[in-house]
Amino acid sequence: MSKVSILKEFWEFLRVRKTYWLAPIVVILVLLSIIIIFAESSAVAPFIYTLF
Numbered sequence: 244m245s246k247v248s249i250l251k252e253f254w255e256f257l258r259v260r261k262t263y264w265l266a267p268i269v270v271i272l273v274l275l276s277i278i279i280i281f282a283e284s285s286a287v288a289p290f291i292y293t294l295f
Contacts, residue, residue: 257263 257266
């Protein structure tokens, strides 16, 4: 299953169930995950950890 099909299926779920409020939550979780992954492998880790 490709990433595009997962996103397409998720969008269809949101459209059918009328749960558009769920989209911003998922976007924020993905962005936080990206920040944490980036922070583990870079020199800016001490600065990002002070935010949390």
